[in-house]
Amino acid sequence: MASDPETGIERLRAGEPVAANWITMMHPAVAEITADIGYRLAFVDTEHTTASLNDVETMVRALETGGDTDAVVRVPSDDPTYLKRVLDVGVDGVMVPMIETAAQAEGVVDATRYPPVGSRGTGAARAQSYGADMAEYVDSADERLLRIVQIETPRAVDNVTDIATVEGIDALFVGPVDLSTGLGDLGNTESDAFVDAVETVLDAAEAAGKPVGTLATSEADIEYYQELGFDWQIVGVDVLLLRERTNDVRTTYADLVSE
Numbered sequence: 001m002a003s004d005p006e007t008g009i010e011r012l013r014a015g016e017p018v019a020a021n022w023i024t025m026m027h028p029a030v031a032e033i034t035a036d037i038g039y040r041l042a043f044v045d046t047e048h049t050t051a052s053l054n055d056v057e058t059m060v061r062a063l064e065t066g067g068d069t070d071a072v073v074r075v076p077s078d079d080p081t082y083l084k085r086v087l088d089v090g091v092d093g094v095m096v097p098m099i100e101t102a103a104q105a106e107g108v109v110d111a112t113r114y115p116p117v118g119s120r121g122t123g124a125a126r127a128q129s130y131g132a133d134m135a136e137y138v139d140s141a142d143e144r145l146l147r148i149v150q151i152e153t154p155r156a157v158d159n160v161t162d163i164a165t166v167e168g169i170d171a172l173f174v175g176p177v178d179l180s181t182g183l184g185d186l187g188n189t190e191s192d193a194f195v196d197a198v199e200t201v202l203d204a205a206e207a208a209g210k211p212v213g214t215l216a217t218s219e220a221d222i223e224y225y226q227e228l229g230f231d232w233q234i235v236g237v238d239v240l241l242l243r244e245r246t247n248d249v250r251t252t253y254a255d256l257v258s259e
Contacts, residue, residue, distance in 0.1 A: 007040060007068070007070050008020065008039070008040025008041035008068075008069070008070045009041070009070045009092055009093060009146045011040060011232075012041065012146070012170070012171060012211055012213075012231075012232055013146070013170055013171070013211070015211045015231055017231065017232060018040055018041060018232045019039065019040070019041075019232070019233060019234075019235050020039060020040070020041035020042060020043055020072075020213075020232065020233070020234040020235070021034045021037075021039045021041070021042045021043070021234070021235070021236065021238070022042075022043050022045065022215065022234045022236065022237045022238065023042055023043065023044050023045065023059060023238055024045045024048070024049050024237060024238055024239050025238050025239055025242075026044075026049065026050075026051050026055035026058065026059060028058055028059065028061070028062035029062075030059075030062075030238055031044075031058075031059045031060075031062035031063045032062050032063075032065060032066070034063065034066070034069060035062070035063050035064075035065060035066020035067070035068070035069040036066060038068070039069055040068060040069060040070065041069065041070050041072060041234075042063055042069050042070070042071055042072065043072050043073070043074050043095060043234055044056055044059045044060070044071060044072070044073045044074065044091075045074045046073060046074060046075055046076055046086075047074050047075065047076045047077075047097055053085055053086070053089065056073055056086060056089055056091070057089045057090075057126065059071070060073075060089055060090060060091055070092040070093065070146070071091050071092050071093075072091065072092060072093035072094065072095055072146060072148070073086050073089075073091045073093075073094055073095070074094075074095040074096075074097065075094055075095070075096055075097075076097070077096070077097065077098070078096050078098075078099065078104055078107055078108050078111070080107070080110075080111035080119065080120075083096075083108070083111045083112055083120075084111065084120055084121055087112060087120065087127060087141075087145070088123060088125035088126065088127050088128075089125070089126055089127060090125075090126045090127035091127075092144070092145070092146060093145055093146025093147065093148065093170075094108075094112065094145070094146070094147060094148070095148040095149070095150060095173060096108050096147075096148070096149050096150065097150045097152065097175065097178075098150060098152060098153065098156075098178075099149040099150055099151070099156060099163060100153055100155045100156040100159060101155075101156075101159050101162070101163070102159065102162035102163050102165070102166055104149075104163075105149050105163045105166040105169050106166055106168075108147060108149060108168075108169070109147060109166065109167070109168035109169065112142075112145060112147060112168075113142050113168070114138050114141065114142070117142070118142075122134075122138065127141075142168075146170050146171070147168060147169050147170050147171075148169075148170060148171045148172070148173050148213075149163060149169055149172060149173070150172075150173045150174075150175050150178075151163065151172050151173065151174050151175070151179070151201050152174065152175030152178035152179045152182070153178065153179065153182045154179075154182050154183060154197070157179075157197045157200050157201060160172070160200060160201050160204040160205075161204040161207070161208075163204075164204045164205050164207070164208035164210050165208045169210065170210065170211075171210055171211045171212065171213060171231075171232075172201060172205050172210055172211075172212045172213070173212070173213045173214065173215075174197075174198060174201055174212060174213070174214045174230075175214075175215070176189050176194075176214055176215060177215075179194065179197060180194050183197065189221075189224070190224075195228070198228055198229075199228075199229075202228075202229050202230075211231035211232055212230055212231050212232075213230055213231060213232040213233055213234065214230050214233060214234070215233070215234045215237070216233050216234065216235050216236070217236065217237055217240055222235055
């Protein structure tokens with residue numbers, strides 16, 4: 001965990017605004033820059049990337065060099081075995097996609113807690129200092145670990161009141177692309193159906209005392225989602241920012257020399 005007494009995870013849990021970065025390019029330089037810029041949270045995506053567990057470990061190590069950036073891994077699914085292996089890397093939190101029922105959310109909590117309250121297997125890995133801090137880690141892991149579930153389908157919205165009240169789930173995340181697609185209008189986050197779904201999620205989460213985040217890929221998105229009432233945001237995706245900024249400067253040069 002980061003040494004700062006007010007970490008990104010602590011801010012998120014307290015319902016304070018916090019900006020996070022989204023990492024899809026598994027190169028340590030991306031993680032180091034993220035930490036150097038001052039992000040308190042970084043999400044390492046393993047759902048829509050080719051990232052291996054070795055990549056995850058490399059990125060977590062690189063984020064730790066900054067000292068104040070908590071590493072959260074977006075796993076591909078709620079598979080307990082993969083969750084166990086990611087946790088053993090020493091991550092600060094996990095975000096699990098496509099959660100549609102309270103039972104699934106309860107399964108996430110169970111898979112990420114040690115017995116007797118959960119079913120996480122106990123092993124000596126990086127998270128436990130390769131066995132040296134086993135007892136201390138097992139005692140503190142549950143309290144330290146951030147658990148986020150993604151609400152990104154109409155079925156999940158229908159069940160969000162029950163999902164939000166699951167003990168052990170710290171926050172919800174609305175996946176705007178998947179949710180808008182599920183509502184029949186890919187990418188339209190201003191439709192009445194999307195806004196109504198978001199309001200349903202926000203109301204359920206507020207009643208349960210859980211903060212809700214989403215992903216913004218532009219300055220306009222950031223302002224729009226803030227107005228909708230999201231508590232925290234992942235602002236920008238590394239690969240999109242690289243593409244857009246590279247295209248901007250290339251276009252500037254091309255326009256200049258063509259005059």
